[in-house]
Amino acid sequence: MASGIGRLERTHARRRPATGATTSSSFRCYPPSDHNVRCWPSKPASFLDYCEAVHGLAQTLLGLVAEGLGLDAGFFAGDLSGGDTHMSINYYPPCPDPSVTMGLLAHCDRHLLTLLSQADVAGLQARHGGRWLLVRPVQGAFVVNFGHQMEIVTNGVLASVEHRAVTNSVAARMSVASHVHPMDGCLIRPAPELVDEAENPAKYREFLFSEFMEAYDAADASREDVLDSFKIRRD
Numbered sequence: 013m014a015s016g017i018g019r020l021e022r023t024h025a026r027r028r029p030a031t032g033a034t035t036s037s038s039f040r041c042y043p044p045s046d047h048n049v050r051c052w053p054s055k056p057a058s059f060l061d062y063c064e065a066v067h068g069l070a071q072t073l074l075g076l077v078a079e080g081l082g083l084d085a086g087f088f089a090g091d092l093s094g095g096d097t098h099m100s101i102n103y104y105p106p107c108p109d110p111s112v113t114m115g116l117l118a119h120c121d122r123h124l125l126t127l128l129s130q131a132d133v134a135g136l137q138a139r140h141g142g143r144w145l146l147v148r149p150v151q152g153a154f155v156v157n158f159g160h161q162m163e164i165v166t167n168g169v170l171a172s173v174e175h176r177a178v179t180n181s182v183a184a185r186m187s188v189a190s191h192v193h194p195m196d197g198c199l200i201r202p203a204p205e206l207v208d209e210a211e212n213p214a215k216y217r218e219f220l221f222s223e224f225m226e227a228y229d230a231a232d233a234s235r236e237d238v239l240d241s242f243k244i245r246r247d
């Protein structure tokens with residue numbers, strides 16, 4: 013792990029493994045409960061400040077997204093975004109031949125929202141119109157990703173974004189992703205306000221987020237396979 017990150021306790025391999033020599037550590041970083049604090053890195057000392065700022069930013073963005081959709085500003089607050097924030101710290105060493113080694117395989121995040129810091133080395137790609145587009149780093153800015161849960165709750169209005177990370181032959185790259193999760197027992201369903209049985213019927217059935225986590229792992233994060241098991245078929 014690069015200097016500055018310090019010791020990471022209770023790290024584990026990513027559920028979605030990279031094909032290259034990527035090192036990823038995932039742990040619950042917020043709220044600062046006794047359990048979560050035990051998983052924190054020992055450096056930097058301002059780690060709590062970072063987690064609090066990210067949490068605050070995520071809640072502000074969710075409020076704005078809700079308003080933009082014509083929902084109550086507090087629509088996503090509470091159970092839908094009130095679970096632990098999961099942080100993934102990804103380290104991609106330089107790779108002699110990037111054409112044969114992917115940093116992180118294509119996937120959609122499973123929860124509501126991700127705030128991703130990718131520092132200053134490019135590598136993140138998002139799929140758009142069948143093509144992979146490089147998401148260039150902007151100094152001091154986060155990339156905001158919608159996950160599957162956002163797509164389902166908005167009945168497809170805000171689609172989850174498929175993305176991956178590529179390696180490069182020169183520079184090591186690091187990214188820090190903060191994933192905003194719902195409460196474990198949260199019921200997920202399209203917002204009734206965004207459903208109209210005649211004009212725009214619900215595209216997804218109701219389910220517990222824990223059920224979704226199992227389906228996500230079983231489908232190996234393939235976008236269509238994951239969503240398929242929750243779609244309502246009308247033909």
Ligand SMILES: O=C(O)CCC(=O)C(=O)O
Pocket residue numbers: 100102116121128130135136175176177186187189
């Ligand atoms: O390293 C990146 O830019 C992507 C990381 C990512 O997609 C994730 O941690 O879920």
Ligand SMILES: [Fe+2]
Pocket residue numbers: 119120121175189
């Ligand atoms: Fe991701």
